[in-house]
Amino acid sequence: MAAPELDPKSFFSLKSYHVSEELGFVLSDPLETLPPYYMPWMDIALQIPELVQSHELRIRINKMPLLSSRFLQKHRELRLARLALSMMTMGYIWQEGEDNIVEMLPHNLAIPYWEVSQRLGLPPILTHADSVLANWKKKDVQGPFTMENLELLITLPGGDSAEGFFLVTLLVELAGAPANIPNVINGVRCGDTEAVATALEAISQSIQAMTEALKWMHEYVKPAVFYGVMRIFLSGWKDNTCMPNGLVYEGVQTEPMAYSGGSAAQSSLLHCFDELLGVKHKEQSGAFLTRMRKYMPPSHRQLIQDISLQPSLKSFVQRQGSERLNEAFQDCLTKLLAFRNHHINTVSRFITVPAARARQRTGSDGELISKAPTALEERGTGGSGYMTFLKTVRDQTKGTLLPETMQQNEK
Numbered sequence: 001m002a003a004p005e006l007d008p009k010s011f012f013s014l015k016s017y018h019v020s021e022e023l024g025f026v027l028s029d030p031l032e033t034l035p036p037y038y039m040p041w042m043d044i045a046l047q048i049p050e051l052v053q054s055h056e057l058r059i060r061i062n063k064m065p066l067l068s069s070r071f072l073q074k075h076r077e078l079r080l081a082r083l084a085l086s087m088m089t090m091g092y093i094w095q096e097g098e099d100n101i102v103e104m105l106p107h108n109l110a111i112p113y114w115e116v117s118q119r120l121g122l123p124p125i126l127t128h129a130d131s132v133l134a135n136w137k138k139k140d141v142q143g144p145f146t147m148e149n150l151e152l153l154i155t156l157p158g159g160d161s162a163e164g165f166f167l168v169t170l171l172v173e174l175a176g177a178p179a180n181i182p183n184v185i186n187g188v189r190c191g192d193t194e195a196v197a198t199a200l201e202a203i204s205q206s207i208q209a210m211t212e213a214l215k216w217m218h219e220y221v222k223p224a225v226f227y228g229v230m231r232i233f234l235s236g237w238k239d240n241t242c243m244p245n246g247l248v249y250e251g252v253q254t255e256p257m258a259y260s261g262g263s264a265a266q267s268s269l270l271h272c273f274d275e276l277l278g279v280k281h282k283e284q285s286g287a288f289l290t291r292m293r294k295y296m297p298p299s300h301r302q303l304i305q306d307i308s309l310q311p312s313l314k315s316f317v318q319r320q321g322s323e324r325l326n327e328a329f330q331d332c333l334t335k336l337l338a339f340r341n342h343h344i345n346t347v348s349r350f351i352t353v354p355a356a357r358a359r360q361r362t363g364s365d366g367e368l369i370s371k372a373p374t375a376l377e378e379r380g381t382g383g384s385g386y387m388t389f390l391k392t393v394r395d396q397t398k399g400t401l402l403p404e405t406m407q408q409n410e411k
């Protein structure tokens, strides 16, 4: 997909980045089926939890025919094929948990997976763009985007909690759809203070709606299931002591390759807001977030890059001396800070607390939790030393606030 040209005089629009005003980065109308030739993939992909449970997934994948990816033509076909192949790969690698790890993905899965990934410009591992953005359907097509009216196309072990985890994340994405970012950029370009303030007010509401949606995680996902069952299936083979050498993709390359696991750190939303508002992440946390951009669809990555090349919004706000604009800018940062604080609480509830219970073998969910992989205790599925990272990112957001609000926040 060619990167859109950035002409500072042209009108900034989301269209050229394959981002919609209504759905943001979410893929619109994902396909539910592939052409019949690809039935062997879909047959397996649709039964991953059951096949993992019966320890048959690897056997079924080993017997799968080697199919050519050349009959996949449309973007949506490629996305569904990648979703199916990614989910199968995670199931294949982690079927036995941390025991009996395989270090080679068989050629009948690895070759088409590599080809499809190359065509989409994504690394050959499950990403947020697959498991969340391209993994939904509405039960009633005319109905709303609600938990009740949504379901996944393909899932991993973890039952209702797995479904809840991916669908709540989808709702967070939808709540934050960055429709107003172009209005901010275009307003700054033509010096329209009121237009920029209006767009920032809408963005701050979207970020607040993201926080509200994130709260549903507590309702739809059980921490013990997330920690003890699901998390390993999102893990990658980079910075993971279980697979220190990475994974050999048979028939693609003889040397192993290392990739980070799926994480919403790969969502383009917060990267866009950070670039727009001038939140800069440095050193290790900055390096990790920059690396996560390689796990996003290229056009989404390009949008983030192009936002970062715009004249500074913060300087514009400071120059204009408008109280309304000042407040709208500050409010966006305050809401972003609140999102990150709530996210840290969520992470604590879904990882830190179960990890402590697992070490002490306590709690009614003790058995589930104690099966959790020990290599992941200190790390997020994206492979970060997560708490230090998340707090640094949060503090960087706070550090971007204009001085008066910082003082109010201290009170």
Ligand code: HEM
Pocket (backbone or CB within 6 Å): 168, 169, 172, 173, 214, 217, 221, 226, 262, 263, 264, 265, 266, 267, 270, 340, 343, 346, 347, 350, 351, 379, 380, 381, 382, 383, 384, 385, 386, 389, 390, 393, 394
């Ligand atoms: C049970 C729910 C969740 C848990 C346990 C969780 C956990 C984590 C962890 C451990 C990290 C550190 C990076 C890594 O190694 O993966 C992270 C980063 C991140 N997560 Fe989540 N997450 C959850 C839900 C979400 C949702 C729904 C979103 C919204 C899209 C989100 C957005 C982010 C972002 C943007 C980062 C990068 C850090 C930042 O920009 O603040 N997370 N998450």
